[in-house]
Amino acid sequence: MAWKALSLATNCAFPAMVVLSESMEPAFSRGDVILLANWQEVEVGDIPVIWFQGQRLPMVHRAVELFSRNRERLILTKGDNNEINDVAIYPFGQTHVRQDQVVGLVRGYIPYVGQLTITTQGLLSRFGSPLSFFRKMLRLS
Numbered sequence: 001m002a003w004k005a006l007s008l009a010t011n012c013a014f015p016a017m018v019v020l021s022e023s024m025e026p027a028f029s030r031g032d033v034i035l036l037a038n039w040q041e042v043e044v045g046d047i048p049v050i051w052f053q054g055q056r057l058p059m060v061h062r063a064v065e066l067f068s069r070n071r072e073r074l075i076l077t078k079g080d081n082n083e084i085n086d087v088a089i090y091p092f093g094q095t096h097v098r099q100d101q102v103v104g105l106v107r108g109y110i111p112y113v114g115q116l117t118i119t120t121q122g123l124l125s126r127f128g129s130p131l132s133f134f135r136k137m138l139r140l141s
Contacts, residue, residue, distance in 0.1 A: 003015075010036060010037040010038065010039075010104070011037065011038040011039055012036045012037055012038040012103060012104040013103060014036060014049070014058075014103055014104065015035065015036050015037070015104070016033055016034065016035055016036065017033070017034050017036065017049065017058065017060070018031065018032070018033055018034075018114030018117050018118065019031065019032045019033075019034060019060060019109075019114065020057065020118065021079075022081055023060075023061065023079030023080070023081050023082055024047070024060060024061065024062070024079055024080050024081060025080065025081045026080070026081075027047070027062075027080050028060070028106075028109055029111065029112075030118065031111075031112050031113070031114045031115035031118055032109045032110065032111050032112065032113070032114060033109060033110045033113045033114045034047075034049070034060065034106045034108075034109045035106070035107050035108040035109060035110070036049055036103070036104030036105060036106060036107060037104055037105060037107045038102070038103065038104040038105065040105070041073060041099060042063045042066070042073075042075050042099065042102055042105065043063065043066070044063055044064065044065065044066055045062065045063065046062070046063050046105050046106075047060060047061070047062050047063070047105065047106040048060075048061075048063055048075065048077070048097070048102040048104070048105055048106075049102065049103050049104050049105070049106065050077065050097050050101050050102055050103070051101065051103050052090070052091050052094075052101060053091075053101075054091070055091075058103060059077070059086070059089070060106065061077040061078055061079045061080075061082075061086055062077060062078060062079070062080055063075050063076070063077055064076055064077060064078045064085060067096060072098065072099075073098070073099045074096035074097065074098060075096055075097040075098075075099070075102070076095075076096055076097070077097055
């Protein structure tokens with residue numbers, strides 16, 4: 001219920017997310033929780049969260065250029081810690097991000113809080129369910 005209320009208040013289906021890579025360092029580190037809202041269009045310097053259809057995870061990179069094509073607003077992004085822009089990681093044939101692919105803009109962050117989520121996901125992917133993990137641990141002792 002609280003998640004739904006937060007989603008409504010921020011106009012964002014995902015008002016909080018865990019950063020999973022180092023591509024935005026030093027702004028954000030792996031394990032930081034970012035806080036999102038979706039009330040305005042992206043401007044240069046903003047950090048939009050982009051979710052391409054068919055992709056498992058979203059991308060959190062800074063808007064470095066804006067363009068207009070046939071009245072459509074297009075965005076070029078780049079990770080702060082990356083050497084080049086993101087065109088190579090956009091879906092095939094896409095050279096920019098459309099505004100409708102933006103799920104929210106980063107409005108704040110909480111350092112390190114997401115480390116527990118990353119660690120838990122790592123353990124689950126390695127050992128399976130918590131029950132499987134404990135069974136394996138018991139066999140080791």
